[in-house]
Amino acid sequence: MEEQSEMVGRAFVDHYYNLFDNDRSSIGTLYQPSSMLSFEGQKLQGSEDISAKLNALPFGQCRHAISTIDSQPSSFSGGVIVFVSGSIQLLGEDYPLRFSQMFHLIPTMEGSFFVQNDIFRLNYG
Amino acid sequence: MEEQSEMVGRAFVDHYYNLFDNDRSSIGTLYQPSSMLSFEGQKLQGSEDISAKLNALPFGQCRHAISTIDSQPSSFSGGVIVFVSGSIQLLGEDYPLRFSQMFHLIPTMEGSFFVQNDIFRLNYG
Numbered sequence: 660m661e662e663q664s665e666m667v668g669r670a671f672v673d674h675y676y677n678l679f680d681n682d683r684s685s686i687g688t689l690y691q692p693s694s695m696l697s698f699e700g701q702k703l704q705g706s707e708d709i710s711a712k713l714n715a716l717p718f719g720q721c722r723h724a725i726s727t728i729d730s731q732p733s734s735f736s737g738g739v740i741v742f743v744s745g746s747i748q749l750l751g752e753d754y755p756l757r758f759s760q761m762f763h764l765i766p767t768m769e770g771s772f773f774v775q776n777d778i779f780r781l782n783y784g
Numbered sequence: 785m786e787e788q789s790e791m792v793g794r795a796f797v798d799h800y801y802n803l804f805d806n807d808r809s810s811i812g813t814l815y816q817p818s819s820m821l822s823f824e825g826q827k828l829q830g831s832e833d834i835s836a837k838l839n840a841l842p843f844g845q846c847r848h849a850i851s852t853i854d855s856q857p858s859s860f861s862g863g864v865i866v867f868v869s870g871s872i873q874l875l876g877e878d879y880p881l882r883f884s885q886m887f888h889l890i891p892t893m894e895g896s897f898f899v900q901n902d903i904f905r906l907n908y909g
Contacts, residue, residue: 727905
């Protein structure tokens with residue numbers, strides 16, 4: 660179970676940031692109506708509002724670079740908790756921004772996962 | 785429910801870091817045999833091993849200062865997810881260390897909460 664949660668975590672992280680960086684308008688497909696996002700303290704609920712927020716961020720092209728991924732099974736939900744640290748390079752900016760983010764992934768009927776909880780914070784030095 | 789998760793998150797964070805800074809030998813009381821800790825990538829399971837790890841860290845007295853707390857209900861477990869950023873000042877060190885940490889809290893029979901998932905990472909600049 661522990662190895663499985665790590666595989667799920669790594670695969671999800673690859674998929675999530677690849678979508679974010681290359682096809683951000685599709686990112687809402689990873690959320691459901693019950694999903695919650697806290698983005699730098701701002702709370703949003705539901706795939707539509709979350710997708711709208713992420714697509715309205717005040718930057719266009721960006722590249723995420725992942726430093727660490729920690730995954731644990733979420734025994735009481737059958738899901739996986741994924742904790743990520745890394746940096747975002749915004750197009751045209753000199754220095755990347757460091758961030759931490761956690762996801763609570765819940766299994767779907769179709770054998771995949773969706774994001775139920777998503778908390779994002781930039782790291783200030 | 786959303787306000788309640790924030791109240792739970794804030795109260796837990798106060799309690800957790802107060803215990804860590806002032807009575808670290810009691811911190812195992814916040815975990816259960818099923819609990820998991822990922823500490824800088826090292827995985828531990830169960831309140832005994834987690835408490836042993838936290839009490840064997842290579843520093844004595846410390847003071848946590850909390851910068852942000854983000855809490856969300858964990859609908860599928862009846863619990864609360866808490867994401868913390870802050871810094872740790874170690875006794876005798878000049879500069880505090882920045883960290884991010886997340887907790888998945890699960891309700892107990894007694895109406896309290898225990899830590900099921902705990903992921904801790906220092907933030908490197």
